[in-house]
Amino acid sequence: MTEPAVDEPDASAKDGEIIIRVRNLTNAFGPQVVHDKLDLDVRRGEILGVVGGSGTGKSVLMRSIIGLQEPVSGEVDVFGQPMIGRGENDAKNVRRRWGVLFQGGALFSTLTVAENVQVPLREFYRRLDPQLLDEIAAYKVAMSGLPPEAGPKYPSELSGGMRKRAGLARALALDPDLLFLDEPTAGLDPIGAAAFDELIRSLTDTLGLTVFLITHDLDTLYAICDRVAVLADKRVIAIGTIPELLALDHEWIQEYFRGPRGRAAADAAERGGHAPEPVKQGA
Numbered sequence: 689m690t691e692p693a694v695d696e697p698d699a700s701a702k703d704g705e706i707i708i709r710v711r712n713l714t715n716a717f718g719p720q721v722v723h724d725k726l727d728l729d730v731r732r733g734e735i736l737g738v739v740g741g742s743g744t745g746k747s748v749l750m751r752s753i754i755g756l757q758e759p760v761s762g763e764v765d766v767f768g769q770p771m772i773g774r775g776e777n778d779a780k781n782v783r784r785r786w787g788v789l790f791q792g793g794a795l796f797s798t799l800t801v802a803e804n805v806q807v808p809l810r811e812f813y814r815r816l817d818p819q820l821l822d823e824i825a826a827y828k829v830a831m832s833g834l835p836p837e838a839g840p841k842y843p844s845e846l847s848g849g850m851r852k853r854a855g856l857a858r859a860l861a862l863d864p865d866l867l868f869l870d871e872p873t874a875g876l877d878p879i880g881a882a883a884f885d886e887l888i889r890s891l892t893d894t895l896g897l898t899v900f901l902i903t904h905d906l907d908t909l910y911a912i913c914d915r916v917a918v919l920a921d922k923r924v925i926a927i928g929t930i931p932e933l934l935a936l937d938h939e940w941i942q943e944y945f946r947g948p949r950g951r952a953a954a955d956a957a958e959r960g961g962h963a964p965e966p967v968k969q970g971a
């Protein structure tokens with residue numbers, strides 16, 4: 689088997705270009721080891737796709753980078769600052785530089801969309817004028833491609849796609865430099881997913897964001913990701929552009945990208961769109 693370019697931490701990128709640096713990260717729940725000495729670098733300005741089978745620890749990895757999951761051991765630096773073991777207040781200057789869209793959206797169901805967007809603003813800027821809060825929320829709602837009428841609605845009154853956009857609006861509340869997105873297009877129809885992909889790509893380019901994007905969506909990988917990290921065997925077994933990954937002789941990677949869905953996504957990428965909804969095979 690060819691040794692993936694990337695079990696080695698990325699030596700080609702200069703220090704200042706690494707926004708997230710994970711070293712020797714070990715996560716476990718009781719006897720279940722999810723990550724075993726995992727390394728990962730995310731570069732400034734890139735959209736890094738994170739893929740791996742269900743349960744390989746993609747969400748746990750994200751949670752341990754943003755401080756919601758205390759690892760057994762290892763180091764996580766974000767914007768050059770160590771994150772592990774730092775109290776909420778201590779790391780506030782770093783935490784306010786990122787926005788998070790959790791798997792499933794995780795909006796507060798008792799708050800309207802606008803109020804949801806205001807949650808991080810209230811947390812970090814306690815003395816903001818209510819009118820200014822409303823204005824910022826309206827601006828973020830618009831930025832996420834929602835109509836102004838969505839602001840006063842509750843999450844239960846929105847479609848799945850609109851809920852994703854509302855979650856994105858909240859993730860953008862603090863003008864982040866770094867965005868964490870966990871399965872942002874899951875459950876969207878192909879057209880809705882493609883529109884969401886385009887939104888993320890254009891926001892990334894115009895706002896100069898760095899994006900950590902967990903996805904199962906092959907179309908998303910082809911359409912907007914600069915590099916892709918593959919999680920398997922409790923580590924990032926490979927990271928690179930899709931052509932670089934395709935050159936690796938690894939069973940899961942080959943099956944993933946060269947299986948029927950992978951081929952459909954590659955074809956769709958050549959045509960510049962999302963693959964059509966796959967026909968269910970009875971299973």
Ligand SMILES: Nc1ncnc2c1ncn2[C@@H]1O[C@H](COP(=O)(O)OP(=O)(O)OP(=O)(O)O)[C@@H](O)[C@H]1O
Nearest residue numbers: 717720722740741742743744745746747748749791
């Ligand atoms: N809070 C928790 N307590 C115990 N086990 C957990 C907890 N969170 C995650 N796990 C376990 O850790 C493993 C990795 O979970 P994780 O949610 O990161 O998977 P994932 O790669 O995001 O999967 P999916 O693609 O289905 O979202 C799973 O076996 C899961 O059961």
Ligand SMILES: [Mg+2]
Nearest residue numbers: 746747748791
């Ligand atoms: Mg997950």
